[in-house]
Amino acid sequence: MSNIDLSRFHRTFFDESLEGLDAMESALLRLDIGQADAETINLIFRSAHSIKGGAGTFGFTAVAGFTHLLETLLERVRSGQRQVSQADVDLLLRSVDVTRAMLRAADGGDACDLDNVARVSAELEQALDMKPAVVAPVAARPVAAGWSIRFIPKPDIFASGNDPLRILRELDRLGDAGITCIADDLPELGAIDPERCYLSWNIALRGDCDEAAVREVFAWVEDECNLEILPLDQPVATAASVEGMEAAPPAPDAGGRVVKKPQLNVVEGGKAAAESSIRVGTEKIDALINLVGELVITQAMLQQTAESLDPVLNEKLLQGLSQLDRNTRMLQEAVMSTRMLPVEAVFSRFPRMVRDLAAKLGKQIRLETVGESTELDKGVIERIADPLTHLVRNSLDHGLETTEQRIAAGKNPTGTITLRAAHQGGHIVIQVSDDGRGLNREKILAKAAERDVPVPPNPADADVWQLIFAPGFSTAEAVTDVSGRGVGMDVVKKNVQALSGQIEITTEAGKGTTVTIRLPLTLAILDGMSVRVGDDVFIVPLNCVVESLQPQPGQVKALTSNARVVKVRNEYVPLAPLHQHFNIRADAQHAETSILVLVESEGRKVAVQVDELVGQQQVVIKSLEANYRRVHGISGATILGDGRVALILDVAELVRGYARAAAA
Amino acid sequence: MSRILAVDDSTSMRQMVSFTLKAAGYDVTEAEDGLAALNLAKTQKFSLVLADVNMPNMDGLSLVRALRGLPDYKFTPLLMLTTESTPEKKAEGKSAGATGWLVKPFNPEQLIATIQRVLS
Numbered sequence: 001m002s003n004i005d006l007s008r009f010h011r012t013f014f015d016e017s018l019e020g021l022d023a024m025e026s027a028l029l030r031l032d033i034g035q036a037d038a039e040t041i042n043l044i045f046r047s048a049h050s051i052k053g054g055a056g057t058f059g060f061t062a063v064a065g066f067t068h069l070l071e072t073l074l075e076r077v078r079s080g081q082r083q084v085s086q087a088d089v090d091l092l093l094r095s096v097d098v099t100r101a102m103l104r105a106a107d108g109g110d111a112c113d114l115d116n117v118a119r120v121s122a123e124l125e126q127a128l129d130m131k132p133a134v135v136a137p138v139a140a141r142p143v144a145a146g147w148s149i150r151f152i153p154k155p156d157i158f159a160s161g162n163d164p165l166r167i168l169r170e171l172d173r174l175g176d177a178g179i180t181c182i183a184d185d186l187p188e189l190g191a192i193d194p195e196r197c198y199l200s201w202n203i204a205l206r207g208d209c210d211e212a213a214v215r216e217v218f219a220w221v222e223d224e225c226n227l228e229i230l231p232l233d234q235p236v237a238t239a240a241s242v243e244g245m246e247a248a249p250p251a252p253d254a255g256g257r258v259v260k261k262p263q264l265n266v267v268e269g270g271k272a273a274a275e276s277s278i279r280v281g282t283e284k285i286d287a288l289i290n291l292v293g294e295l296v297i298t299q300a301m302l303q304q305t306a307e308s309l310d311p312v313l314n315e316k317l318l319q320g321l322s323q324l325d326r327n328t329r330m331l332q333e334a335v336m337s338t339r340m341l342p343v344e345a346v347f348s349r350f351p352r353m354v355r356d357l358a359a360k361l362g363k364q365i366r367l368e369t370v371g372e373s374t375e376l377d378k379g380v381i382e383r384i385a386d387p388l389t390h391l392v393r394n395s396l397d398h399g400l401e402t403t404e405q406r407i408a409a410g411k412n413p414t415g416t417i418t419l420r421a422a423h424q425g426g427h428i429v430i431q432v433s434d435d436g437r438g439l440n441r442e443k444i445l446a447k448a449a450e451r452d453v454p455v456p457p458n459p460a461d462a463d464v465w466q467l468i469f470a471p472g473f474s475t476a477e478a479v480t481d482v483s484g485r486g487v488g489m490d491v492v493k494k495n496v497q498a499l500s501g502q503i504e505i506t507t508e509a510g511k512g513t514t515v516t517i518r519l520p521l522t523l524a525i526l527d528g529m530s531v532r533v534g535d536d537v538f539i540v541p542l543n544c545v546v547e548s549l550q551p552q553p554g555q556v557k558a559l560t561s562n563a564r565v566v567k568v569r570n571e572y573v574p575l576a577p578l579h580q581h582f583n584i585r586a587d588a589q590h591a592e593t594s595i596l597v598l599v600e601s602e603g604r605k606v607a608v609q610v611d612e613l614v615g616q617q618q619v620v621i622k623s624l625e626a627n628y629r630r631v632h633g634i635s636g637a638t639i640l641g642d643g644r645v646a647l648i649l650d651v652a653e654l655v656r657g658y659a660r661a662a663a664a
Numbered sequence: 665m666s667r668i669l670a671v672d673d674s675t676s677m678r679q680m681v682s683f684t685l686k687a688a689g690y691d692v693t694e695a696e697d698g699l700a701a702l703n704l705a706k707t708q709k710f711s712l713v714l715a716d717v718n719m720p721n722m723d724g725l726s727l728v729r730a731l732r733g734l735p736d737y738k739f740t741p742l743l744m745l746t747t748e749s750t751p752e753k754k755a756e757g758k759s760a761g762a763t764g765w766l767v768k769p770f771n772p773e774q775l776i777a778t779i780q781r782v783l784s
Contacts, residue, residue, distance in 0.1 A: 004684055004772040013676035046718045050674045053716075053747050056769025057677060064769070071747075159732070161741040161763030170781060195739075220764030223755070279675070 006058050013054045014107045015279070018100065020047035022348060025096050028089055029351040036077070036084050044092070045074040051099065063102045066117065069124040070095045076128075091127060093352070094120050146175060146206035146232035147214050153225045155196040162221050164197065170217045175207015204232060282378065285338050289524055292328075292335045293620035299328045300641035336524065339379070343421040343430070344372035346385045350392055350419060357396050364403050364414040365396060371421040376428045379523045383499055384430070387492040391432040391515050392417060394489070399436035399513050409510065411435070428521055433514040439465055439507040447473065465505040466603065469493040497601065497652065500526065500543050526621050528638075530614040530646060531597060533578045534585040537646040538610070539619055539638060544651040546598040546605060548613060556591040563661050566596060566607045573598065574658040577609040581633060581654075587611045601652040604659045608649070621648065633657070665691045666783050667708070671701040671715040671727065672745065677768075681714060681745075684772040685779060698722025702730050705737065712741045712783055714766070717757070725760040732761035741782045 024047040027040050052067035070092070076082040098120045101112035149171070153164050171177045180202040187198065205214065214229055306314070306321050347369050358365040400406075400415035407413050412435075420431040441464050448455050453470040456463055467473060471490040496503045501519040520526070520543070528539035549568070556566045556575060565572040575596075579586035588594045588611060596607040619638035624631060624647070635650035668690050672678040675696075682692045693710070695701035699722040701715065713731060717724040724744055731737040744757045744765040757765055766778050 004687060006680065006772070008683075009676045009680045012679060016675050043720070046673070046720065049718050049747065050677075053745075053768040054674055054676050056747070057680065057771075158739050160758065160761060161739055166781060166784075169784070220758075223758055 010058060010107075012279070013058050014103055017051045017054060017103055020050055021096050021100050021103075023047055025093065025352060026348050028092050028096070029355065031084065031089060033084060033086055033089065038078075041074070041078050041084075045071070045078050048074055051103075060103075060106050062117075063099065063106060066095075066102060066121060067099060069121060069128065070099070073124055073128055088127065091120070091123055095124065146204065147209075147211065148230045148232050149203040149205060149214065150200075150228040151203060151218070151225060152200040152227070153197045153221065155198070157197050157221060157224045158195055160221070160224055162224060164199070164201070167217055167221065168201065168203070171203055171205055171214070174209045174213060174217070175205050178204040178206070206232065280338075282339075285335075288335050289339065292332050293524070293622070296328055296332055296620055297639045297641075297643075299324055301643050304641045336377075336521075337375075339377050339524075340375035340521075341378050341381050342373045342375055343381065343428070344369075346381050346388060347372050347419055347421070349385070349389070353389070353392065354396065354417060357393065361396065362402065363396070363400055365400060366414050366416045368416060368418045369420075370418065374421040374423060374428060376519065376521055377523055380428075380499055380519055380521075383495065384517070384519065387495045387517070388419075388430065388432065390489075390492050392419070395432060395434040395436065395513070399434040401437050405437075423521075424518070427518050430517045430519065431514055433512060435512040438509040438511055438513055439468070439505070440509065444468060462504075465507060468505070469503075469603075499523070500541055502543065524621060526619050526638075526648065527616070528619050528648065529597070529616050530640075531578075531595075531608070531610040532612040532614050533582075533610050534587060536582075536584055537614060537640060537644065538578065539646050539648040540597055540599060540608065541635075541648065541651060542616065544599045544601055546600050548595060548597045551592055551594075551596055553592055563658075564591065566591065568598060568607070571605075573605045573607045574661065575609060576606045576654055576658045579609075599649075599651045599655065601655040604655050606651075606655045606658045608654070619646070619648070665689065666711040667691045667693065668779070669693050669695060669701055669704060669710040669713045669715075671695045671698065671713065671719070671724070673697050673716060673719040677716070677745075680772070681775065684775050687772075688776045688779070690779070690783075698724060698727035698730075701727055705731055705734065709736055710740070712743065712779065713737075714743045714745060714779075716745045717747075717753075725756060725762075728757070728760045728762045743778070743782070 024044050027044045027047075031037075031040055031044075048067050048071045052064055052071050055061070055063035055067060073082075073088070073092070077084050077088070082088075098112070098117050102117065104110065105112040151164070151167070157164065168177070168179055172179075182200045182202065183198070185198045185200075186192070192198070211229060218225070218227055302321055303325060306318060309318065311318055350369070351367055354365055354367040395417050400417070401409065401411075403413045406415060416435050418431070418433045420429075420433070422429050441461065444464050444467055445455065445459075447453075448467050448470070451470075451473060453467055453473055455467065459467075469489050469492075473489065493503050496517055496519070499519055500523075501517055503515065503517050505513065505515050507513040526539070527542040529542055529545055531538050531540055551566055555568075556564055557572075558564045564575040566575050567573075575591055577586075577591065577594075578584075579589075586594070591607075591609050594609045594611060595613060596609055597613070598605055598607050621636045622638055624634055624637045627637070631647070633650055633654050634647045635653075636648045638646050638648060640646050668685055670678055670681045670685070670692055671694075672681065673696055678694050678696065682694050685692045693704060693708070695704055697719045698715065701713065702722065704710075705713065713727075715724040715727050719727075722730075728742050728744070731740070731742055741763040742761065744762045745768055746753060746757065746765050747768045754765060763782070764778075766775065770778075
């Protein structure tokens with residue numbers, strides 16, 4: 001049976017260990033120094049313990065060795081031998097980092113910093129006050145010709161699930177065992193209690209085995225029997241010499257305490273862990289989502305075909321179709337929900353970051369999170385992490401004042417950063433707020449002038465706050481290594497928009513700043529406005545649509561032979577005639593006889609010229625790149641209810657192209 | 665075929681134990697903590713239970729105590745998977761009613777040998 005390849009379990013081991021480390025880290029961060037709660041300590045201990053056990057079993061000896069130190073320290077905390085101090089938490093957090101690095105290295109990632117491993121190991125050893133282990137010299141025992149064994153099981157040996165016959169079988173495997181059964185204590189048949197053991201054995205074991213091997217056979221029943229093991233040349237003890245041992249009361253343990261009544265150690269509130277789950281590759285889920293998308297399209301096609309049927313003649317069919325409609329939608333929601341993760345997955349990285357950066361900046365900062373259980377698409381979660389990190393860093397560095405400044409301003413010396421997530425309609429709203437100094441209008445305007453960032457005349461406050469999203473804008477007087485060089489906010493906005501999201505700022509001088517991000521729940525479905533140009537239908541993402549209008553004569557002006565603008569509420573907006581852009585036929589050639597859809601991206605607007613507004617609908621996004629190739633001005637495609645393909649406009653790209661042409 | 669219940673909150677360990685024992689011809693059922701194991705054991709009969717010690721919701725020692733209280737498991741071999749080989753830890757397991765233990769880390773061969781000894 002030596003052909004089991006343990007490497008098949010490595011992936012699972014790495015995944016669960018890294019998850020365990022994350023859990024350990026967040027538990028360490030919420031640990032109340034001085035009154036550490038037992039369940040949190042237990043959770044931390046269990047994580048270290050599991051990693052150690054797995055690492056040993058799967059052959060990662062360095063990880064097993066390191067986590068052994070970690071576990072030993074935690075065991076002392078758990079058993080109450082050691083009070084956890086702030087220094088311990090720091091050391092444990094660094095140990096988490098080291099373990100993580102070691103696991104990543106073992107998983108084929110970058111090599112880990114061995115000096116750091118050695119350093120943290122030494123610190124752990126020091127904390128444990130460990131002296132180099134002295135291995136007690138094992139006296140070389142002469143191996144006897146064999147062993148004479150007297151084995152007297154206690155009457156209740158069966159209650160531990162042990163069977164004396166198993167032990168006799170194992171002894172027989174060690175050598176040539178001559179077994180004599182002693183049945184003197186066997187009562188009459190009628191008086192026999194089948195749950196008690198009345199027999200004992202004398203065994204003469206001849207063979208080349210040491211005493212330890214013999215004792216090993218009895219290891220599980222040491223406390224459930226009286227045992228004598230002597231070299232074979234010495235006489236076997238007589239029954240009389242061990243008499244009386246049997247009468248020893250079985251119950252009290254070593255300390256003479258009364259053994260406690262069995263109690264179930266059921267921890268309440270461990271609901272997250274109790275929910276059973278399985279690990280499934282995301283590609284399987286994506287394939288499922290894709291198939292459900294196809295089903296939705298097929299269902300819509302059937303629905304459309306059925307509209308022309310006589311409702312009386314086809315009552316049953318139509319009933320079935322409406323049920324199919326309902327079930328399809330429910331199936332779609334259910335499948336989508338499998339891709340949903342609690343936003344905690346990204347929030348959980350912040351406590352550590354805030355703690356470390358606050359220490360670096362010498363500020364006192366508290367982080368609050370609200371609504372961590374709000375769920376959103378895994379794809380969105382992965383892509384929102386960086387923008388959020390940037391916003392939190394900004395709040396830490398620029399938003400919150402130093403402790404002295406806060407005291408001088410009569411505020412709580414500890415600044416607070418709040419991360420909030422909530423569902424609002426079909427969107428998720430994530431907010432990063434701080435109770436710091438707020439944005440400074442004059443400072444921003446001055447910086448905008450200095451950096452040549454265009455500013456509208458007499459800007460409203462909201463317009464001023466938007467300026468910080470301009471490329472290359474930074475109001476930090478000094479560049480710090482915490483929030484970098486002010487390259488962030490334009491990138492943050494771009495990232496959020498790439499997720500079809502919106503970002504806005506509210507702020508009050510001296511009270512703080514809140515950045516609000518609105519995101520769609522999933523990237524797989526889009527709320528779109530369908531528009532027609534000639535025979536083609538396009539989808540405009542609804543979150544980009546500002547308004548639609550029928551232009552009056554004279555509202556459209558030509559700048560050059562190619563570039564035209566339309567005047568909407570005293571603002572000139574570049575015109576984007578879709579039929580020219582994609583070189584297709586349109587009913588109306590002139591903007592005056594068409595419909596204009598005003599779309600906005602990155603703060604700039606473009607008027608998209610179309611023939612007709614068809615309606616609003618949710619569409620399942622299909623990748624054009626994966627199925628065809630990348631097309632300029634198109635972000636994807638979808639299949640309409642009648643089976644036709646409709647292209648989804650890439651508004652950001654259109655806006656960039658036409659705004660540039662109009663400016664030229 | 666002997667039915668074994670393998671209980672461990674670590675997925676990789678559980679998979680390893682389950683895979684190894686299945687390869688050796690046993691019928692293995694998995695549970696991810698003591699509570700799940702106890703619920704399974706109440707409705708099905710297993711010839712041997714192999715349980716980790718440190719688990720959320722219900723630890724291995726509590727599981728062994730609870731199982732010993734069930735008529736069907738009064739004499740069933742209940743083995744603990746433990747990383748500790750200290751005498752105190754063993755005594756703790758024994759006093760809870762465990763039959764014996766298997767010290768982690770172990771390799772598949774040791775696991776099979778132990779189970780075969782108990783179930784032969």
